Amino acid sequence: MASKARAEFISRLAAYYAAANLGALASISPNPLKDPGRLLRNGLMIVGFAALEDFLRSRAAELLSRIRGRTTRFEDLPVSLQEVTTEAAIRAAPFALVGWRRAGTSLVSIQELGRALASTVGQPYRLAGLGLYGQRSNVGDEDVAAVLKAFGVVDGWTKINAIARRAGLPGLALKEDFKSIHLRRNAAAHQADAAVPQTELFDLVLPALAIALAYDALLSRATRLLIDGTMTKTPAVTVTDADVMLRFVDPGVTGWDERVESSSAVVAHHSRLAMLRRAARQRAVAAGYEVLVVRHRSKADLVWETTDAG
Numbered sequence: 650m651a652s653k654a655r656a657e658f659i660s661r662l663a664a665y666y667a668a669a670n671l672g673a674l675a676s677i678s679p680n681p682l683k684d685p686g687r688l689l690r691n692g693l694m695i696v697g698f699a700a701l702e703d704f705l706r707s708r709a710a711e712l713l714s715r716i717r718g719r720t721t722r723f724e725d726l727p728v729s730l731q732e733v734t735t736e737a738a739i740r741a742a743p744f745a746l747v748g749w750r751r752a753g754t755s756l757v758s759i760q761e762l763g764r765a766l767a768s769t770v771g772q773p774y775r776l777a778g779l780g781l782y783g784q785r786s787n788v789g790d791e792d793v794a795a796v797l798k799a800f801g802v803v804d805g806w807t808k809i810n811a812i813a814r815r816a817g818l819p820g821l822a823l824k825e826d827f828k829s830i831h832l833r834r835n836a837a838a839h840q841a842d843a844a845v846p847q848t849e850l851f852d853l854v855l856p857a858l859a860i861a862l863a864y865d866a867l868l869s870r871a872t873r874l875l876i877d878g879t880m881t882k883t884p885a886v887t888v889t890d891a892d893v894m895l896r897f898v899d900p901g902v903t904g905w906d907e908r909v910e911s912s913s914a915v916v917a918h919h920s921r922l923a924m925l926r927r928a929a930r931q932r933a934v935a936a937g938y939e940v941l942v943v944r945h946r947s948k949a950d951l952v953w954e955t956t957d958a959g
Contacts, residue, residue, distance in 0.1 A: 658704035698834035720878035741783025813859035869955035
């Protein structure tokens with residue numbers, strides 16, 4: 650099943666990058682109070698962070714919805730996942746209720762939460778995702794680490810860095826990059842005199858891609874292990890960056906070349922990206938559910954798909 654969350658993130662980030670290149674964002678007045686470009690840049694910074702933030706939330710919820718308990722009883726799931734889908738969901742409910750009331754969906758949302766919690770008594774069940782980021786209006790770096798840990802990924806930011814580097818993206822200090830983007834977003838949203846430089850708009854793109862790809866890869870691998878019953882309370886299986894292998898499709902001299910991560914040799918070549926990508930996806934599954942990474946000449950155009958859980 651293809652990921653709607655991933656497709657929407659990639660489309661939003663591409664639109665953001667195109668907007669960041671618009672001439673209208675350039676300053677036309679030395680006086681910040683009379684510079685419309687400053688206002689546009691501030692707004693775009695907020696939108697850029699929101700695109701990443703929404704992906705982190707929606708992809709986790711999307712994957713959680715696929716864990717239906719067909720092989721593992723709820724009480725045999727890792728304790729961290731049990732807690733985030735029960736106790737954390739209850740703790741998040743008062744915060745969520747404000748939004749539900751505003752949207753006019755409070756009754757339906759409460760009933761859905763109740764049904765999800767009650768379903769964990771038996772099998773199959775439906776896990777409540779409200780505890781994932783549920784008590785925060787904005788996603789912080791510690792929230793990302795907590796969600797990864799709930800899925801069995803310990804020390805998540807270190808593993809995000811490792812996978813991002815292997816994909817050819819920034820991967821030295823992505824936790825600090827995320828915190829920096831978050832701070833710039835907050836300044837743009839809450840400080841009337843904020844002035845985001847156009848260069849900082851571009852600085853968001855590659856770290857956002859790197860974080861999203863690695864986060865997705867780790868959560869997707871964990872989700873497959875939770876679905877097939879490999880990851881349970883005992884034994885305490887965890888997911889590391891070494892568990893995630895990558896397969897690349899890159900521009901060739903003519904057409905597109907496919908390579909596995911461990912070798913520079915070309916596995917397959919095709920003049921049409923769509924044709925090679927389809928075949929590469931099948932080989933990625935057969936090789937152990939690798940992540941397929943399609944790298945264009947511009948790193949900002951990179952796309953990926955996980956074969957673990959869509």
